[in-house]
Amino acid sequence: MDHRLLLLGLLLLSPALAAASVSDEEEPLIRQVVGGGDDNELELNAEHHFASFVQRFGKSYRDADEHAYRLSVFKANLRRARRHQLLDPSAEHGVTKFSDLTPAEFRRTYLGLRTSRRAFLRELGGSAHEAPVLPTDGLPDDFDWRDHGAVGPVKNQGSCGSCWSFSASGALEGANYLATGKMDVLSEQQMVDCDHECDSSEPDSCDAGCNGGLMTNAFSYLLKSGGLESEKDYPYTGRDGACKFDKSKIVASVQNFSVVSVDEDQIAANLVKHGPLAIGINAAYMQTYIGGVSCPYICGRHLDHGVLLVGYGASGFAPIRLKDKAYWIIKNSWGENWGEHGYYKICRGSNVRNKCGVDSMVSTVTAIHTSKE
Secondary structure (H helix, E strand, O other): OOHHHHHHHHHHHOOHHHHOOOOOOOOHHHHOOOOOOOOHHHHHHHHHHHHHHHHHHOOOOOOHHHHHHHHHHHHHHHHHHHHHHHHOOOEEEOOOOOOOOOHHHHHHHHOOEOOOHHHHHHHHHOOOEEOOOOOOOOOOOOEEHHHHOOOOOOOEOOOOOOHHHHHHHHHHHHHHHHHHOOOOOEOOHHHHHHOOOOOOOOHHHOOOHHHOEOHHHHHHHHHHHOOEEEOOOOOOOOOOOOOOOOHHHEEEOEEEEEEEOOOHHHHHHHHHHHOOEEEEEOOOOOOOEEEEEEOOOOOOOOOOEEEEEEEEEEEEOOOOOOOOEEEEEEEOOEOOOOOEOOEEEEEOOOOOOOHHHOOOOEEEEEEOOOOOO
8 A cells, every 4th residue: 555545544533633733843744744733642541651761761850840841752752653643653763862862962962974975985986986786686584684693782872973883884894704614703993983084075974973974984994994993992981082992902904985875785795795884874763762663654775874784584573454564674873772672674675675764875884804812
């Protein structure tokens, strides 16, 4: 069924959805389709849910005024999660550790992809090249690099817009594992502190530590610097600092990197052959995501978050009224107490290609094989 017809049906069935006011900070594409609805039940239970939320996630506020403000934001996010649930019924949306943040605060603090599609494609004329077309016959129906040792532990970027560095380090961790057979957990902080390359013609593509960056720029930096230290030698602090890179402590080096075409079969083939892939995504639904296969009827393709593609599945659980959905498996950098133990699933397939821009910015990296112990 056409998604627009389904959305029209939702509105006809629930006229109140279109009538209620919605925060100006809501995703514009969502605002024009779905409103708030009857808030009575949410209002009655909100304070109880908020108390549970505060206890579960160890939240504390400086005074009564701040507590009252965060409760009001929490109530707004309960309504927002309900709207997301209507638009994304094959996933589960609700209270997460980000439920006391406005959408603007969340974007400013926990996202950090600073680029345009044009800036990304311009890498084709620089250090990167377009990935060659790979054969797609014989690809497995399901594949997950976590089952093969090429994915390190879920990490937590904290309140620093450094998602791009976690995406880049995860791709290099996987490539280094394929080259050496060792899972070396690599340093994001080295890139946060030391990688500040900018293109004056495209300022939004700058890597600027906690202010955001771009994975292909990070790979270019690693080519020039020689590689990454381990997380143990250069630990993560979650804030901008002076560069303390020690070339003698490099444990993983980049041989080359490529950008992959906006083609799901080629993305899958590159994933299977080269290891986990650095990708960009629109994170509009991720603040309220709890689990399941996210496949929103409407989602923008403006990319604002860097993540790691580690696998895919042929079908994922969905409510009985919906068909099972093929999906991508994405490793995030918000800790294990978000999503499915730190992971996110988003739908893929011929009828939902490039959902939330997931296919638009994909890069693969090859590591140099060394005999260094």
